[in-house]
Amino acid sequence: MIEVKSLSKSYGVFKAVDDLSFTVRAGQVLGFLGPNGAGKSTTMKMLTGFLTPTSGTALINGIDVVENSVLARKTIGYLPEGAPSYGEMTVQQFLGFVARARLIDKNSVAVSVDRAIEKLNLSDVKHQVIETLSKGFKRRVGLAQAIIHDPQILILDEPTDGLDPNQKREVRRLIRAMAKDKIIIISTHILEEVEAVCNRVMIIAEGRLLADDSPQALIMRSRYHNAVSLVVDAAEKVASILGELPQVARVELNEGELTLFPAGDGLFEAVTATISANQWQVSALRLEAGRLDEVFHTITSGGAAA
């Protein structure tokens, strides 16, 4: 369990993190969302014991990261922003170093290194010097390093940044597979990623917590939630007819796509009934779940309150 208690970090008068408090329990995959400079990385640096908070603290399984930093670090695996590693070493040497530093038993170091190499598909480059690897491979080395001791808590700062689509999928699968009875915190700018792996989202801006919810609940805040979008010929005419339905609150026409916003239940049924009654040629029709990017925008630009 991670208990964050009024965590703050200031650089001079500038507050990078401003009085954050939250609790994360085993089984949760928490995603930090927020604009650039929101304080996501700074928060992670404090949780992992790298930065000392200006005030407040965090307890990692009851151990204070400020008072007892080295002990608290033991249960954490951490991928710092930018995935730094010792470039002059080979992948295998580097992972060996981290494994020993993670206090893995001498006889199990080789096994742990091999397992991490396998999980992140690094076998082909394990004897290559890290400096000469491409960006995505470096990121994967960073991830391998973070999971090498099978930590109970994983903190990953932009884990899929720079990965190709296949590797992104692999890494998300890996995160989901590890999620059971672990605590995983990731930060990301990829909203699909949040929907794909997280079961909890925190939106942070200017160091403050603006929203803390499940991805589904956040999506439901979208004005697109339960809206119906369709593409049809003679859209203007169709729009005016559908706009008369009692279930429709608003109609928007955007690049040939018609979106109907609900005024109550049963919008989709009413729309399909009207379409078949008028025998319109509809080339696309869907019920919207909601749009996370729109929710993100509304919340971080000071629109809807949390």
Next chain:
Amino acid sequence: MNSVINVMRRELTGYFATPVAYVFLIIFLVMTGVFAFYMGNFYERGFADLDPFFRFHPWLYLFLVPAISMRLWAEERRSGTIELLFTLPLTTIEAVLGKFLAAWLFIGLALLLTLPMWITVNYLGQPDNGVILAAYLGSWLMAGGFLAIGSCMSALTRNQVVAFILSIVVCFVFLLSGLPMVMNLFNSWAPQIVLDGIASLSFLKHFADISKGVIDVRDLIYFGLVIGFWLFANVLILDMKKAD
């Protein structure tokens, strides 16, 4: 202790994975040779000892040790690996010691590679091998002093060049503090106790004592204290300022 050894091993792997180690070793060997043979008149003096060889070590270290130490922490800061290192379960002291020991052992290796010199003087005559052994020990201890200063300076910045220059300046002060040139500045006005204090800070004086073959506990303690002091400062600097 295991953490210290682990960090030390990693550092040493790093040295030999890059040209740094080989360039340093070659330059060190060439320079010691040049100084001993040309400037120290190794042959012409007609004595079978290594005095001309050791005499220039302090000056050689003044530039070569900062060249080794400048990257110790500055590079960690520049590449961001400092964040990786200090989120591993090891203390700042362990990391500082591990890095220091790696560099110190490395300089020890450079010294060992000058053993052919020793063999040569034994071939040419009958040197006092006790004195030579003491001088080797003194030289290595002095290198440790330079290195501790350099490591501490390196922790102050993310720029290796800045670290290099800072180290040379501080090392220079420590090196020169016993020379007549410096002492003359103080002689006229400072009380004797201050003069003694300044003089006793000098690397040169303590190194000269040891390399005469007299291993005085006070000289050993002196170098131990110098190393301890600067490494302690190194730890404090890192703890106060890990991120930029």
